[in-house]
Structures are given as structure tokens and as C-alpha cells.
Amino acid sequence: MYNFEFVQPGSVADAASAMAGEDAQALGGGQTLLPTMKQRLASPATLVSLTGIADMKGVSAADGVLTIGGATTHATVASEAAGSFPGLAGLASHIGDPAVRNRGTIGGSLANNDPAACYPAAALGTGATIVTNTREIAADDYFQGMFSTALDEGEIITSVRLPIPQASNYQKFVQPASRFALVGVFVAKYADGVRVAVTGASEEGVHRWTAAEEALSANFSASAIEGLSVAADGMINDLHGTGAYRAHLVGVMTKRAVAAAS
Amino acid sequence: MAKVNMTVNGSPASGDVEGRTLLASFLRDQLHLTGTHVGCDTSQCGACVVHVNGEAVKSCTMLAAEADGAEVTTVEGMANADGSLNVIQQAFQDHHGLQCGFCTPGMVMSAAALLKENPKPTEAEVRTYLEGNICRCTGYHNIVKAIMAASGQDVGAIAAE
Ligand SMILES: Cc1cc2nc3c(=O)[nH]c(=O)nc-3n(C[C@H](O)[C@H](O)[C@H](O)COP(=O)(O)OP(=O)(O)OC[C@H]3O[C@@H](n4cnc5c(N)ncnc54)[C@H](O)[C@@H]3O)c2cc1C
Ligand code: FES
Ligand code: FES
Numbered sequence: 001m002y003n004f005e006f007v008q009p010g011s012v013a014d015a016a017s018a019m020a021g022e023d024a025q026a027l028g029g030g031q032t033l034l035p036t037m038k039q040r041l042a043s044p045a046t047l048v049s050l051t052g053i054a055d056m057k058g059v060s061a062a063d064g065v066l067t068i069g070g071a072t073t074h075a076t077v078a079s080e081a082a083g084s085f086p087g088l089a090g091l092a093s094h095i096g097d098p099a100v101r102n103r104g105t106i107g108g109s110l111a112n113n114d115p116a117a118c119y120p121a122a123a124l125g126t127g128a129t130i131v132t133n134t135r136e137i138a139a140d141d142y143f144q145g146m147f148s149t150a151l152d153e154g155e156i157i158t159s160v161r162l163p164i165p166q167a168s169n170y171q172k173f174v175q176p177a178s179r180f181a182l183v184g185v186f187v188a189k190y191a192d193g194v195r196v197a198v199t200g201a202s203e204e205g206v207h208r209w210t211a212a213e214e215a216l217s218a219n220f221s222a223s224a225i226e227g228l229s230v231a232a233d234g235m236i237n238d239l240h241g242t243g244a245y246r247a248h249l250v251g252v253m254t255k256r257a258v259a260a261a262s
Numbered sequence: 263m264a265k266v267n268m269t270v271n272g273s274p275a276s277g278d279v280e281g282r283t284l285l286a287s288f289l290r291d292q293l294h295l296t297g298t299h300v301g302c303d304t305s306q307c308g309a310c311v312v313h314v315n316g317e318a319v320k321s322c323t324m325l326a327a328e329a330d331g332a333e334v335t336t337v338e339g340m341a342n343a344d345g346s347l348n349v350i351q352q353a354f355q356d357h358h359g360l361q362c363g364f365c366t367p368g369m370v371m372s373a374a375a376l377l378k379e380n381p382k383p384t385e386a387e388v389r390t391y392l393e394g395n396i397c398r399c400t401g402y403h404n405i406v407k408a409i410m411a412a413s414g415q416d417v418g419a420i421a422a423e
Contacts, residue, residue, distance in 0.1 A: 006264070006281035006327045034323050035304050037282075047281065049328060075317070097394025098375065099308065102317040103324065179393065 001037040008049040012056065012158055016133045018048045019154040026050055026156055028071060028108030031100050050107065056158055061085070064164050070107030070131075070157040077106060086262055087168030087188065088126075091118050094172060096179050107157035113205060115146040115236065116180035120206035121170060125186030125197030128162040146205045165190050167220075167261040171253040173200075175240050183246050185209075185253040187261055193217040196254060201246045203234050212254055222255040266330040270295070271339030279326040285319075286310045288326035289336060297337040297367050301396070308395030311368040311375075312336045318375035320394070337367035340374065350374055350412040357417070359408035361399035368395050373409045382413050385420050 009015040018024055023045035027033060036042045050056055056071035059080040066085050068077060078093035078101065095101055095109075095118050109119040110130060123130065123139045130137045133156045142150045151157070165188035172184040181200035188195045194216040196209045215224040230250045235243030267276040270293060277292045289295045289312065298321055301309035305323040312321045313335040340348050347355065350373050360366045369392070376383060376391045383391070388406045397405060411417045 001282045004281045006325060008327070008330075030323055030325070030328070031305060034284075034325070038303065047325075051328070097308070098372065098391055099311055099318045099320045099394050100305065102319050 001034075002040065002043040004044050005046045006049065007046060008052040010052055010054070012053060012133050012156065015048050015050060015053060015156055016154070018046065019156065021046050024048055024154070026107075026111070028105035028111070029073060029100075029103035030108075031096070031104040032108060032112050032114070050156065051105070056107070061164065066162045066164050068106050068160050068162070070159055071105050072107075074101035074104050074106070074109075085162070085164050085168070087165065087170060087186070088122055088162065091122050091170035091172075091186065094118070094170075106160055110142075110160065111149065111151060111157055113143060113147055113149050114180065115202070115205045116175065116178070116182070116184075116200040117206075118170065118172060118181060118184055118199065121181075121184050121186035121197040121199040122162065123160060123197075124206050124208060125168070125170075125188045125195050126162040126165060127195060128160055130157055131159045131161060132157055143206050146203070148205070163190065169257040169261040171257040171260065173249050173253055175200075182241055183249040183253055185250060185257050187216070187254060187257040189216070189220055189261060194220060198250050198254075201230075201235050201250050203236055209250065209254065216258060220258065220261075222258045225251065225254055225258070264327060266326055268329050268332050268334050270334045271336060275334075277326075281325070281327060283326040284322055285312070285314075285324045285326050285329050285334075286321035288329075289321060289334070295336050295338050299364055299367055301364065301368075306394075306396065307365070308368040308372060308392075309365050311371040311395065313371060313375065316378075318372055335371075337370055340370060350377070350409070353408040353412035354405070357404050357408040357411055359400065359405045365395060365397040365399075369397070369405055373412065376409070377413055382415060383409070385410060 025044035027047045027049045050071045056069040058069050061084040074092045074095045081089040128139045130142050168188040170186045172181045175182040183201045184199040186197045196212045199206045212225050230247040232243040232247040235246045237243040263278040299309040301307035305320045310322040314332050388409050407417045
């Protein structure tokens with residue numbers, strides 16, 4: 001990895017001004033960025049570590065919304081959201097392995113928007129709001145295809161606000177070598193309808209499965225999506241699974257998530 | 263270069279590091295604590311697991327600068343005060359939980375983190391917890407057995423002798 005200057009500001013304001021420097025990049029838990037830098041696929045001049053910012057850490061529930069600081073680790077979400085939002089805690093508790101969960105952050109995961117990552121499914125599946133140092137972005141506008149988001153250069157995810165569903169669940173079909181999702185589905189039931197978000201499957205990255213949302217909003221049971229099918233067109237086709245296999249898994253994982261929702 | 267100070271295995275340690283110096287490199291090359299192994303260098307194998315402020319982390323995927331001010335424990339800090347092997351290390355020896363030993367420091371550190379969180383794990387919980395620790399030799403069976411034994415549970419039933 002090429003050398004860089006390491007800075008660790010204590011406030012969002014200081015981090016934002018450090019990010020304004022030439023070739024500066026945010027560092028969350030480093031679980032994606034450091035391996036990328038070792039491969040010399042990224043070579044920032046300055047790394048701005050966000051994990052020293054107390055305001056960007058922690059989980060709190062109020063008025064039906066769970067707010068998670070952008071630098072909160074997966075392990076913290078797994079333990080602290082367990083009571084208020086078990087579907088999300090379950091998702092966080094199955095990301096990678098324990099050591100990855102002790103470092104990796106929700107802000108890093110959402111900024112990276114890996115097409116097989118777990119958190120994007122929860123953010124889109126709850127209609128979350130991504131809060132940055134400059135604005136608030138609705139999840140429906142935030143995800144813009146594989147590794148692509150609405151974030152501007154230098155913008156920092158300071159927190160994420162997720163409406164807490166009446167019932168929810170995330171089912172991940174694990175790609176056993178990477179432990180990412182071969183296909184993952186997040187299902188969330190609200191008073192005004194059901195949302196279904198799919199990760200791992202599509203070449204467009206995380207997306208909603210609207211046909212399933214309509215069927216489940218009318219009847220929240222696994223049988224409601226029995227007749228639905230997902231087209232293999234546009235699904236990721238690689239050595240781990242064909243597009244048709246992934247399309248089939250979307251239905252299977254959705255049924256499992258509905259059956260397990262709590 | 264920037265100066266970092268941390269507590270490693272209970273003693274103060276400091277050194278000058280570049281931004282890019284990994285915690286694993288700092289421990290091995292500057293502090294000469296070579297018990298922490300680097301297997302993959304890509305955060306896959308877990309041979310480099312150490313504890314930072316009590317939490318298991320992969321030291322190949324954390325900067326030394328990020329550990330400034332932290333309490334770090336490596337496998338060298340696991341022995342009992344009198345120098346004898348601690349209960350987890352002894353169980354690895356008793357139950358043949360290692361062959362070449364390359365993965366063992368990471369396995370011991372992950373096992374210690376698990377038992378702190380969950381003092382009496384089931385066999386399935388041990389296997390799940392070790393998802394990020396890869397062993398090329400043992401087939402895991404005796405590692406799992408050693409960790410179960412270290413937790414004070416009877417391992418007769420889970421063992422292929
Ligand atoms: C072995 C292994 C297994 C894994 N398994 C899974 C899995 O099953 N599911 C899954 O979803 N993920 C998985 N991951 C990825 C893991 O969740 C990462 O932690 C995560 O994708 C990135 O988070 P980070 O905090 O480490 O970000 P970093 O690696 O620090 O940063 C990633 C990117 O986000 C940017 N960034 C970081 N924080 C912010 C912020 N607050 N605001 C704006 N930009 C920011 C960085 O500049 C960089 O571009 C795995 C990783 C490993 C190593
Ligand atoms: S050397 Fe760190 S995980 Fe393999
Ligand atoms: S004992 Fe050789 S890698 Fe585990």
C-alpha cells in the first residue's frame with residue numbers, strides 16, 4: 001500500500017474540513033478500504049479516520065425510528081438493536097465474522113454499496129434516511145447501482161435513520177468463500193405496507209421487488225408470493241451461481257424472510 | 263512518521279509509524295512480538311487476530327495509528343502470570359488443537375474473545391464464531407474440541423478420537 005497521512009479528527013466539522021483536502025478519503029472500519037489500498041486500487045493522500053468521532057457512534061430508538069451513527073460497528077448494532085429492531089440486529093450479527101464486525105461500520109458499508117453487501121438491503125427495505133454532513137438522502141434515491149451512490153466527493157455519512165417495522169427479517173444465502181450474500185432479502189412490514197429489498201442478485205445492485213411488496217401488503221404470508229417469479233435477465237451470472245439460480249433464490253429467500261419475520 | 267503509544271500485554275509500548283503501518287507489522291517488526299501471524303494479509307484467515315480494547319480484530323486490517331492509546335493483547339500476553347499456559351492454550355495442547363501451529367495464535371485469541379462473551383458455547387456456536395479463522399491442517403475438529411474443553415464442558419461426546 002502507498003503511504004498516506006493519517007488524521008483522526010474528533011468532530012464531524014473537523015472531518016469535513018480534512019476531507020476537503022486533495023485526495024482525502026474517509027476511513028471507517030477499514031475492512032474494505034485497507035484491502036483495496038493494499039491492492040493499490042485506491043491510493044488516497046490523506047485518510048480521515050471517522051472512528052474517533054463520538055457523535056457518529058451509537059444506536060438509539062425514539063418515536064419509531066432507529067438512529068445509528070455512521071461510525072457504529074456491526075457488532076454494536078447486533079447487540080444494541082436486538083431489543084428494538086431484531087430484524088436489523090440479526091442482519092448485523094451475520095456480516096462477515098466476529099473480527100470484521102468489531103471494526104466494520106454501517107457508514108462504510110453504505111458508502112461502499114457492494115452489490116452483495118447486507119446493510120444496503122436493510123436501508124432500502126426500511127426506506128431509511130441516509131444523513132450526511134450536508135443533507136438527508138432517502139434510500140430510494142441513494143443507491144445508484146453497483147458501488148455507486150448519491151454521495152458527493154468528500155461527503156460523510158454521519159447517521160442513518162431507519163423506521164422500525166412491525167415485523168422484519170433478513171435472509172442471506174451465504175457465498176461461502178466471501179461470507180457476503182449470494183442473494184439476501186430484507187422484508188419489512190409497516191402499517192401502510194410491506195417493503196422487500198434484494199441484494200447480491202442484480203447487476204443493478206440492491207433493488208426493491210415491487211411485485212412481492214404488493215402481494216405481501218395484501219397478505220403477509222409466504223404463500224402470497226407463491227405464483228410470483230423473478231426474471232433471470234440482469235441478474236449477476238458468475239462462477240458462484242447463474243442468473244437463473246439467483247433469480248430463483250430471490251423467491252426462496254423472500255419466503256423464508258416472511259416466515260421468520262418478527 | 264507519527265508517534266504511537268499503546269499498552270501491549272500490560273506494558274507500555276511506543277514507536278514511530280508511517281500512516282500505512284499495519285498493527286500486525288508494528289507488533290511483529292517493531293515490538294518483535296512474532297506470535298501474531300500474517301497468513302493472508304487480506305482479512306480472510308484470522309491468523310493475525312489480536313484483542314484491541316478487549317475486542318477481537320484482524321491486525322492485518324487495522325492501522326497501528328488506529329490503535330494509538332489502546333490496550334492491545336497478543337498471544338504472548340495470554341499465558342498465566344507464572345508463565346504456564348492458560349486454560350485455552352493448555353486445552354489446545356491436550357486435545358491436539360494444532361498441527362503446524364500457524365493458525366493457532368489467531369485461534370486462541372478468537373477463542374478467548376468467544377469465551378468472554380459466551381462462557382459455555384455449544385459446538386455449533388464455536389464453529390460459527392470461528393468463521394473468520396482458517397486452518398489448513400486440522401480439519402477444525404480438535405480446535406472445536408479444545409475450545410469446548412477450555413470452557414469446562416465434557417468433550418467426550420463430540421470427539422472423534
Ligand atoms: C472477511 C470479510 C467478510 C465480510 N462479509 C460481509 C458480509 O457478509 N456482508 C456485508 O455486508 N459486508 C461484509 N464485509 C464488508 C464489511 O461489512 C465492511 O466493514 C464494510 O463493507 C465497509 O465498512 P468499513 O467501516 O470497514 O468501511 P471502510 O473499509 O473504512 O470504507 C469503505 C468505503 O466507505 C467510505 N466510508 C467509510 N465510512 C464512511 C462514512 N461514514 N461516510 C462516507 N464514506 C465512508 C470509505 O472512504 C471507503 O470508500 C466483509 C468484509 C470482510 C473483510
Ligand atoms: S493475516 Fe489478517 S486475516 Fe489473514
Ligand atoms: S494447524 Fe496448521 S493451519 Fe491450523
